[in-house]
Amino acid sequence: MTDPAQWPMAARNYANTRYSELDQINRSNASRLQLAWTFSVGADRGQEAAPIIVDGTMYVVGPYAGPYPNRVFALNATTGELKWSYAPRPEPAAKGVACCDVVNRGLAFDEGKIFLNTLDNHTVAIDAKTGKELWHTKLGEINKGETITMAPVVVKGKVLVGNSGGELGVRGWITAVDENTGAIAWRAYHTGPDKDVLIGPDFKPFYSSLRGKDLGVASWPADRWQVGGGTVWGWISYDPELNLIYYGTANPSPWNSNQRSGDNLWTTTIFARDPDTGQAKWAYQVNPHDLFDHDEINENVLVDLQLNGQTRKVLIHPGRNGYMYVIDRATGEVLSADAYDFVNSYKGVDLKTGRIVPNEEKTPVIGKNIENICPAAPGAKDWQPTAWSPRTKLLYVPHQHLCMDFKTAEAGYIAGTPYVGASVDMYAGPGGYRGEFMAWDPVARKKVWEIHEKLPVWTGTLVTAGGRGILRHHGPYLQGGRCNQWQRALAIQGRFRIHRSTCDLSRKRWPAVCRDPLGRWRLAWSGRQRRGGSSCAQCRARLHGRHPGLAVLYRGWKRASRIQTGGLRQASPTCSRAIFGPEQCAAALDFSHSSLRCLRP
Amino acid sequence: MRSRIRLFSFLVAMLAPVTTMAGQHDGNKLRVCADPNNMPFSSSAQTGFENKLAALIAQKLGKTVAYTWWAQRRGFIRHTLNAGLCDLVVGVPAHYDLVENTQPYYRSTYVFVSQTSRNLQLSSMDDPRLRQLTVGVHLIGDDGNNTPPAHALGDLGIVSNVRGYMIYGDYREPDPPARLIEAVENGDIDLAAAWGPLAGYVAKFSKVPLTITPITGGEQFAPQRFQFDISMGVRKGDHALRDQLNDFIDRNKTAITDLLKNYGAPLVEFQRSTASGDLQ
Numbered sequence: 015m016t017d018p019a020q021w022p023m024a025a026r027n028y029a030n031t032r033y034s035e036l037d038q039i040n041r042s043n044a045s046r047l048q049l050a051w052t053f054s055v056g057a058d059r060g061q062e063a064a065p066i067i068v069d070g071t072m073y074v075v076g077p078y079a080g081p082y083p084n085r086v087f088a089l090n091a092t093t094g095e096l097k098w099s100y101a102p103r104p105e106p107a108a109k110g111v112a113c114c115d116v117v118n119r120g121l122a123f124d125e126g127k128i129f130l131n132t133l134d135n136h137t138v139a140i141d142a143k144t145g146k147e148l149w150h151t152k153l154g155e156i157n158k159g160e161t162i163t164m165a166p167v168v169v170k171g172k173v174l175v176g177n178s179g180g181e182l183g184v185r186g187w188i189t190a191v192d193e194n195t196g197a198i199a200w201r202a203y204h205t206g207p208d209k210d211v212l213i214g215p216d217f218k219p220f221y222s223s224l225r226g227k228d229l230g231v232a233s234w235p236a237d238r239w240q241v242g243g244g245t246v247w248g249w250i251s252y253d254p255e256l257n258l259i260y261y262g263t264a265n266p267s268p269w270n271s272n273q274r275s276g277d278n279l280w281t282t283t284i285f286a287r288d289p290d291t292g293q294a295k296w297a298y299q300v301n302p303h304d305l306f307d308h309d310e311i312n313e314n315v316l317v318d319l320q321l322n323g324q325t326r327k328v329l330i331h332p333g334r335n336g337y338m339y340v341i342d343r344a345t346g347e348v349l350s351a352d353a354y355d356f357v358n359s360y361k362g363v364d365l366k367t368g369r370i371v372p373n374e375e376k377t378p379v380i381g382k383n384i385e386n387i388c389p390a391a392p393g394a395k396d397w398q399p400t401a402w403s404p405r406t407k408l409l410y411v412p413h414q415h416l417c418m419d420f421k422t423a424e425a426g427y428i429a430g431t432p433y434v435g436a437s438v439d440m441y442a443g444p445g446g447y448r449g450e451f452m453a454w455d456p457v458a459r460k461k462v463w464e465i466h467e468k469l470p471v472w473t474g475t476l477v478t479a480g481g482r483g484i485l486r487h488h489g490p491y492l493q494g495g496r497c498n499q500w501q502r503a504l505a506i507q508g509r510f511r512i513h514r515s516t517c518d519l520s521r522k523r524w525p526a527v528c529r530d531p532l533g534r535w536r537l538a539w540s541g542r543q544r545r546g547g548s549s550c551a552q553c554r555a556r557l558h559g560r561h562p563g564l565a566v567l568y569r570g571w572k573r574a575s576r577i578q579t580g581g582l583r584q585a586s587p588t589c590s591r592a593i594f595g596p597e598q599c600a601a602a603l604d605f606s607h608s609s610l611r612c613l614r615p
Numbered sequence: 616m617r618s619r620i621r622l623f624s625f626l627v628a629m630l631a632p633v634t635t636m637a638g639q640h641d642g643n644k645l646r647v648c649a650d651p652n653n654m655p656f657s658s659s660a661q662t663g664f665e666n667k668l669a670a671l672i673a674q675k676l677g678k679t680v681a682y683t684w685w686a687q688r689r690g691f692i693r694h695t696l697n698a699g700l701c702d703l704v705v706g707v708p709a710h711y712d713l714v715e716n717t718q719p720y721y722r723s724t725y726v727f728v729s730q731t732s733r734n735l736q737l738s739s740m741d742d743p744r745l746r747q748l749t750v751g752v753h754l755i756g757d758d759g760n761n762t763p764p765a766h767a768l769g770d771l772g773i774v775s776n777v778r779g780y781m782i783y784g785d786y787r788e789p790d791p792p793a794r795l796i797e798a799v800e801n802g803d804i805d806l807a808a809a810w811g812p813l814a815g816y817v818a819k820f821s822k823v824p825l826t827i828t829p830i831t832g833g834e835q836f837a838p839q840r841f842q843f844d845i846s847m848g849v850r851k852g853d854h855a856l857r858d859q860l861n862d863f864i865d866r867n868k869t870a871i872t873d874l875l876k877n878y879g880a881p882l883v884e885f886q887r888s889t890a891s892g893d894l895q
Contacts, residue, residue, distance in 0.1 A: 157786040181756040183781035235774045241754070241781065268754045269779060270761045272769030307757065380759065380766060381838045420759075422838045425708035428755050429687050429782045429792050430656040431810045432708040432843040434766075436759025 021067040024120035024165035025399065028252040029316040032401035032476045040480030051094030055087065056080040062397070063120040063165065064474060067091055068142065073123065078116035078133040086121065086130055088145060098145030102132045119247075119397070120165035122173070124193060129173050131162040137175050137191050149196035153177070153189055160184050167250040169259060169289040172199055176246020180267040180309075186244035186281070188261065190292060200292035204244030204263045204280045206230045211280060212292045219296045220346040221368040224279070233276040242274075243267035244281040248311025248397055251329065256344055258286045258295055260316070260329055264309035265301075270380075277302035282310040284331060286346065296346030300333055301370060305377055306359055307391045308334035313399045315409060316343060319457055330456050332400055332411055334393030335370065337363055340456050352459045354452070355394035355415055356444050359387050378420040380436055390418035390440045392470075401477040408453040408462055412471035415443040415450050451475075644681040645673040646702045648695035651684035654790045655816035655878045656706055659684055664812075664878045665705035668871065672703075672863050686786065689756075696850055703856065707848035714848030717860045720871050723811040724829040724883050725763055725841040728799050731824035737806065739832040740764075745773055748805035751795050754779040763839040764808030770836060778804055793817045799825060815879030827881055842883055 018035040026032050055061060060077030067073075072091040078084050086100040122129045127148060128140040135154035140147055153175060154160035159182025167174045172190040180186065186204040191197065202212040207228045219225055226232065231239055244263040251260040263285070266278035282301040287294050300310040314329040319340070321328075328349060331339040336357035340350045351363035351370075361371040376387045395413035402409050418438040426435035442448045449467035454460070647669045651659035657666050661682075673680045683700040685691055692713040695701055709719045729735045737744060745768065752765040768777050780798065784791025796817035798804045807814065808830060818825035833841040847864075849856045864871065875882060 155785075159781070159783050181760070182783045183754060183779075236777070238779075241779060265757070267757045268761070268781065270757065270766055270769055273761075273765060273774055273777060273779075275774065378759070381836075423759075424710040424712060425843065426755070426760055427687070427708050427711060428689070428760075429650065430653050430706065430813060431753060431755070431762065431782055431792065432845070433755060433760065433762050434839050438759075 019067070020069070021065075022123040023066060023167055024064060024122070025167075025249060025251075025313065026476075028167075028169070028254065029402075030249055030251045030313045030399070031315060031317070031404070032399060032474070033403055034476060034478045036478055037480035039478050053087065053089060053094050053096070055085070056082040060115060060117045062117040062163075066121050066123055068123045071097060071142070073121050073128050073142070075118050075121050075130060077118050083116075084118060084130065084132045086128060086140060086145075088128075088142070100128075100130070100138075100140050100145045100147065102130065102136065102138060102150075115163070117163050118165075119163060122166045122168050124168035124173075125171075127193065129166045129168060129193070131164065131166055131175055133161050133163065135160055135162050135177070137162070137166065137173055137196070139173075139193065139196065151191055151196040151198065153191070153198070154184075158182070158184070162247075164247045165249070167252065167259075168193055169250075169252045172289060174250050174259065174289070176248075176250075176261070178245050178247040178264075180243035180245045180264050183241040183268050184245055185240065185242060186246055186263055188246045188250075188285075188287075188292075190289065202285075202287065202292045202294070204230070204246070204283065204285075205234070205239035205242035205278075211294065212287070213294045216288070217294045217296070218345075219298065220342075220348075221298070223277075223367065223369065224297055224299065229277075229279045233279040235273070235275055238269055238274050238278075241268060242278065242281065244283070245309075246311065248309070249313035249399060251314045251316050252289065253316055253327070253343060256327070257288060257290070258343070259289045260284065260286055260314040260343065262300070262310040262312060262314065262331065264311050265304045265307050271303065271305055274303070278304065282308060282334075284310060284314060284329075284341065284346075286343065298341060298346045298348065298368060300331075300339070301335055305372075306335070306387070306393075308393050310334055311397065312395060314341075314343075315400060315402050317402055317404075317407075317456075319407075321349060321457060328456075330400075330402070330409055332395045332409070332413070332454075334389075334395065335360060336389050336394035337370070338409075338454055338456065338459075339363075340459075350456075350459050354411065354454060354461065355413060355450070356388050356417075357394070359389065378436065380422055380434065382420075383422070384420040386417055387420060388417040388443055389414065390416040391438055392416065392440075396472070398472055399474045401475040403477045403479075405479060406453070407457070408455055410451070410453055410475045410477055412451050412473055412475050413449065414470040414472075415445070415448055415466075416440045416470060417443045643678055645669065645676060645678040646681050646683070646700070648683045648685055648691075648701035648704055650687040650691075652786065652790060653687060653792065655812055655880070656687075658790075664874055664880070667874055669703070669705050671867065671870065671874075672860065675863055675867075676859065688783065692848070696848065702849060702853065703860070704848040706845050709844035709846045711846075711848060715851045715853060715857050717847040717849070717857055718864055719844035719846045719885065720864045720868075721875050721880065722842060722844045722883050722885050723880055724843075725808060725833075726811045726814050726881055727828045727830055728796055728807040728809060728814045728818060729805060729826055729828075730799060730802070731826045733805070735806070735826070736828075738828040738830065740767055740771070740830060740836070741832045745771070745806075747776065749776050749778060749803075751778045751780055751798050751804040751807040751809075753782045753792065753795055753809060755782050762808070762810070763833065763836065763841050764830070766839050767833065767836040768808075796821075796825070812875070812878065812880035815881050819879045827879075829881060829883065842886070844885065 055076035057076045057080035060079050063075050065072045065074035070091050072089045075086050076082055084102050088097040126142050128142050130138040134156045136150045136152050138150040154177050159179040161178045163178045164176050171193050173193050174190055176188040187201050189201040190199040192199055203210040211230050243266045263281055263283045266281040282304045283297050283299045285294055286296045301308050312332055314331050316329050319326050319328050327343050328340050329343040333339055336353050336355045337351040338354045341348050348365055348368050359373055359376045361373050363370050378384055392414055398412050400409050400411045418440045421437050423435040423437035426433050447466040449470040450464055451471050452464035453462040455462050649657035654663050657663035669680050683695055685695050696704055707714055709716055727737055753762045755761050780795040782792050784794050792813055795807050795809050796814055799807045800821045814827055818827055830841045847860050
């Protein structure tokens with residue numbers, strides 16, 4: 015990725031660094047970023063896609079929610095004017111039968127085309143100039159619980175796509191689709207016989223426990239693998255020199271654990287594959303026989319590190335399980351695996367065998383109340399991606415800091431069938447905070463600095479050459495979500511303050527997604543306010559002109575900002591207490607009555 | 616994936632009071648949310664026993680039924696009742712904490728289903744034949760979300776002869792959970808362990824006679840249990856409708872019981888008195 019003005023895929027580059035060479039946003043101006051423009055994608059939740067930018071046009075996709083499900087918008091990146099939009103016509107049933115949530119994690123660009131995954135399992139190629147559909151291919155079946163939520167990645171003319179929906183009995187796969195025709199080039203499943211997993215003579219896993227015939231069958235009882243999970247709803251990396259793609263698979267399901275004895279391969283596994291053929295080169299199972307729903311779909315950041323005097327091509331994988339893995343990406347050898355958050359559900363990773371060491375005291379069993387399991391089920395870090403700066407050689411990690419009590423729930427109910435379920439109470443981990451943004455040195459194998467957050471940091475990260483990391487708050491999940499959507503600029507030294515957005519109208523700017531006081535999702539730029547006399551007041555006036563009736567909302571906006579800046583006492587006292595009180599997940603803001611209000615259950 | 620969603624659902628549940636305000640009773644309508652494709656409970660043709668019950672309630676209240684259809688899965692209450700699209704969900708387990716429950720109006724049990732011609736006479740979870748017979752169970756989602764027989768068989772180490780049927784099935788087909796019972800009918804499996812009202816209804820239409828036997832010996836698997844009280848659900852705080860429904864249940868016990876029996880639901884005695892006391 016040589017042109018710093020381009021951001022053609024969710025992670026910006028194949029290495030998944032989310033690093034920009036631009037330095038217009040730097041330590042001296044990060045605190046003065048101003049609003050440039052906003053654009054509503056029409057959804058009131060579930061915006062996990064960050065925009066991509068190609069040649070001055072911004073492309074963004076909304077979630078499958080609101081009036082424009084999975085709509086793609088092409089915007090003039092300088093003005094925010096809509097160039098075109100593409101409306102897929104998803105099956106109306108999709109929302110009702112879809113597993114889990116209706117999110118979409120982004121688009122990809124290659125060779126003049128925008129690639130879109132829809133919740134109802136279509137991969138679509140769209141002409142980037144005109145917005146016209148070029149082809150679409152149906153890859154899965156929503157009525158069987160399959161959905162697609164991940165952002166596609168295009169490698170050597172192939173669009174790489176994976177499915178979601180493990181808990182609905184889905185068998186996980188990754189598929190390569192020809193970018194010109196939409197034809198399926200290959201598909202690799204993550205359970206079952208080697209021929210389905212695309213394991214052949216090239217497959218050379220580092221650890222002996224992963225060698226053997228048809229382990230995707232043998233590591234399950236009977237035919238459990240046929241509905242075994244191992245979906246692919248996270249991020250894909252690619253190393254052009256080694257010609258290998260890297261990604262992780264999700265948890266085993268839908269069987270309860272006492273019905274799926276064995277390692278349950280190839281769930282919660284990092285794969286290296288040849289993108290031309292799909293053939294696996296190596297694999298490493300992160301959590302054999304997962305008990306905690308620790309999907310290992312988190313990103314794999316490809317960097318070269320000086321380790322013991324040698325340059326090693328590695329991937330860094332911040333595990334759901336709380337360990338920061340540094341893995342030789344040519345061989346699959348785990349070079350180090352160190353806890354980056356408080357972990358007691360495991361006792362460490364044995365580097366000789368590569369296996370994580372379970373802590374049986376923390377094994378969830380229905381009928382027992384198991385207290386203080388750390389990390390909680392969403393793991394120490396979820397899908398929200400990290401960023402790597404080649405300048406500082408640090409990985410910037412947004413993550414949770416939650417523990418949980420596993421309890422028996424009174425009653426669950428699906429499709430007319432009652433059952434005794436489990437529930438988890440999640441709460442702040444040791445130290446009393448629920449989230450953290452930190453910098454990790456993978457050579458020294460330690461945290462360099464950390465910022466504790468009262469709430470989980472459910473947001474992706476990017477880092478600039480200007481010496482700032484930018485956290486984009488675009489995850490609506492969890493505590494006080496609506497209070498916590500505003501972009502943040504963080505000094506790499508660890509000091510931070512909040513900005514609302516930006517007015518940089520040059521080509522050099524950062525897109526971000528945030529939420530307005532009505533709770534509507536908007537795009538905003540990060541960048542300096544400098545061009546065309548576009549003061550923030552003018553931005554607001556423009557905004558007001560475009561969206562009559564918004565004027566009254568600025569009061570709420572300002573107050574939301576005050577909450578973010580830590581001015582808790584200035585904000586509505588009801589809100590402060592509700593959001594930052596001891597009750598976990600205890601409140602959310604309601605902006606819908608033209609002022610900031612906080613409602614508690 | 617599941618956990619993150621569970622958290623999200625939790626937050627949404629906390630938001631319930633917000634949406635409650637959005638839910639407005641319509642004076643002439645009984646607004647019901649139901650699965651359009653899940654017999655014997657409900658169907659878009661309104662042929663399920665929950666549909667019939669809703670019609671009866673509406674008649675007694677002098678209203679007409681208006682449906683919002685939604686597959687009854689994770690998020691059902693969030694998207695329907697708590698989104699203000701309806702005011703009543705006709706069937707939920709008692710003490711279901713996402714809703715305000717009425718008193719229970721029936722109690723049923725998990726059952727074993729087998730072909731009558733096999734003459735298995737199998738009712739107990741302790742029966743050693745469970746280790747040899749091919750036993751089908753419904754799967755719902757993962758460790759914390761599966762049916763009691765799936766957990767109990769696992770606890771007993773009965774694994775290799777167990778077959779899983781997704782409760783979600785293929786939603787293009789009619790009544791996806793019924794595939795488990797049809798597997799017994801077709802001889803794909805020897806035995807199904809399923810929730811009684813579903814099993815009893817599907818068995819009625821089987822081309823070969825099926826025997827339904829309530830499962831016994833489940834106590835050892837506590838807190839797993841094999842019998843559940845079923846009540847109606849309204850939005851939390853909607854005491855007015857709840858009280859009307861409790862009154863309806865009190866006054867129509869015989870009609871309700873007859874309706875359920877007519878659909879083949881195996882009913883068992885209520886185990887304890889309920890809040891309103893007298894439904895023994």
